[in-house]
Amino acid sequence: MHAWEQIQQTIDYIEDHLSEDINIETLARTACLSPFYYQHLFSRLVRKPVAEYIKLRRMAKTADSLLQSDKKILDIALDLGFSSHEHFSRTFKNTFGLTPDEYRKNPQTLNRMTKPELLLHYTLVDEGVPLITDGIVLEVNRRVITQPIRYIGLKKDIPLHYIDGLGTESGIDPLAALWQDFHRQKSTMLRLSEYDSEIGVAYSSSKEGCFSYFAGTQSEPGDTPDSFICWELPAGEYIICSFEAESFEALVMDALYKAQHYVYNTWLPKHKLQTDAFCAERYASHSPDTTNMEIWLRNLT
Template identity: 60%
Template sequence: MHAWEQIQVTVDYIEDHIAEPFDIEKLANMAALSPFYYQRLFRRLVKKPPGEYIKLRRMAIATEELLEKDKRILDVALDLGFSTHEHFTRVFKKTFGITPEEYRKNPTTFNRMTKPQLLLHYTLIDENVPLISDGIVLEINRRQLYSTESFIGLTAKAPLQFINDLGTASGVDPLDTLWRAFHDQKNSIPALIKYGDEIGITYASDDDGFFNYFAGGQAEADTTAQGFQSWQLTPGEYIVCTFEAENFEHLAMDVLYKAHQYLFSTWLPRHGITTEPFSAERYQSHSPDTTQMEIWVKVKN
């Protein structure tokens, strides 16, 4: 068994027993490692110590369970291994900056700790061959774009730390406000194509420590809108990573992070492909019925 497979066994076990007390000896034995080497390897592969990972996974699950209004907050706490409402509230507020009560009254989108699928760092698939893992269906192919596609939307600046920590830390999603603003205003943009794709573009910023993000919708060619920005996908060859999930929230958070990591950290480097300095997240809409998304990157000539 490879080292990553040993750690994955314990990651899967933790997920199925998330409410149980943290037992490093038991986890190390499952991985056939000493506690010292287990913790060292876990931190290297998962990017967090086991105890911190378990706490952040509990908090990630809490953000979903708290939206079930018929469930008491105490019940959520007990389901996740907390003995008191107070302890749960203290950890939740330290993680996300607000209390569970405040979150339940005014839900927001958080960056949260994702359960890792370590095989995505070590398994290389061919083009047009689906990769299926833990509820994820992912496929990569090449597409030729023959004419320019236009988009109109809004742009914001966000800290690079958000990208670096995506899927491994917890906090408010700085891009959620941008998407909400676009959806609130998009009906005022006559050039948008009805039922056209939505797109999120990540690209470099002139300010150190930040990146730019464009959130918009597909528009008629050569059109603009006052107060909004434009983006164009220009003709050329693109690598497109297509992936699916059970619902849009899972798609746009956990699965997007895993697909992004697989494409940029594993697939592109190991195929020796260099791309233009932007990536595009493309999908039909933010509707809960949207279960498929694509990441587009343009091959550099």
């Protein structure tokens, strides 16, 4: 068994026992490692110490429970091993920047610690061959477009640490407000349906310490309304990672991070390919019915 498989066993164990007291000795035995080496290897592969990872996964679960059930906040806290309402509220606010009561009254999109699938770091598939893992199906192909595709939308500069921490950090999602603003103006100013295809693009920013993010929809050539900007998907050959998840929330909060990590850190390096300095996320739409999307990376090799 590979070392990553041993750590994955403990990740799966943690997920099944979040409501219980989980100790390092049990996890180390599950991985057939000493407690010292287990903690070292876990931190190296997951990029979080074991205790912090468990806390953040519990926080992710409680965030779901606060909106998906009408249980009292104390009961939700006790279900996931917190000793008191005060302890839970303090931990929740330190993690996400608002209290459980504030979140329940005014729900916001939250970044959360996702459950890692370590085989995505080490498993290589050929083009056109689906890879299935934990409810996610992804596939890598190539496609050539001969003409640029024009989009119209809104742009926002985001601190770089949100890219570095995607999937491992927790807090209010900084892109949610941009998408909400775009969708509001898309229906009123552009008079387009929520079901029109959309794109989200991360690229370099002129603002130090930031990247730019564009949220838009495909558009024919013409005038650009005030407050909107245009962005073009250049012609060329693209590496396209398409993927599916069980729901739109799982698609954008979990599968997107895992697909990006797989294509950037596993697939491209092992194929010795270089891509342009932007990452385009193409959606059929942001409708709750949407369960698939694509990452487009322009091949420069």
